[in-house]
Amino acid sequence: MAEKTVDMNDGGLLELISTRRSIRKYTGEAVPREKILRMLEAGRCAPSGKNNQPFRFLCVGADDPRMEKLAECTHYSRIVKSCSVMLGVFLDRASKYSEMKDYQAAGACLQNMWLAAHAQDLGAVWLGEIVNRPEDVCSVLGVDDSKYELMAFLAVGQPAEAGKCVRKPLEELMLEDF
Known part of the structure; x- marks a missing residue:
């Protein structure tokens, strides 16, 4: 597949959005490292309160021995077992200053990464359910959960x-017309 290009002047970004x-089934073909790095760069560029940039990343590839144990930490183990890479987003507890704003920053970070995946013709799905077992996930990955808070993969x-x-029509989502 050819990569999508984004031109904000002609509505390309809005089309991408x-x-x-959400893509939950994969071919098994490897994802080039360069594409993963682009996704991480997009995440790094997400806004954060006071520009504290609290997000931290962890990549777990399909051949990583931790992948099997990571799959056991979620109801969606079949997705974990079939993807090429799991990209974890954590918050650095020492960099946090406002819980709500830092959680919003993590969401913006994840959205940027997801859009970067789509722009490169990759499939991705946000696994939020895995946060129900943060201690298990951190233990499996060797991440100190006293320093890093799991946001999603x-x-x-x-x-x-x-x-x-x-998608619901915009009219259904508006609290009032303007």
Whole structure:
């Protein structure tokens, strides 16, 4: 597949946002390191309160022996076992200053990474359910949970299917018309 290009002047960014979907099935083909680094760079560029940049990343590849144990930490183990790489986003507790703003920054970071995946024709899905077992996840990965707080993982791979999603009309989401 050819990479999508984003031109903010012609609506390319808005198209990228509107066509992004959760992809849960992958071909098994490896994802080039350069594409993962682009995703991480996109995450690094996310806004954060006072520019504290509290996010920290951990990449776990399909051939990493920790992947099997990581899969046991979530109801979505089949997704973990089939992806090429799991990208973990943590918050550095020492860098945090406002819980709500830092959580929002982590969300922005994840969204940037997800859009970067889509822009490179990769499939990804946000595994938020894994945060229900943060101690287990940190133990499996060798991450000190007194220093880092688990936010989520993105499962990433070459897509084996197109994503599907029906969005509510904007009118249903508006609290009032303007």
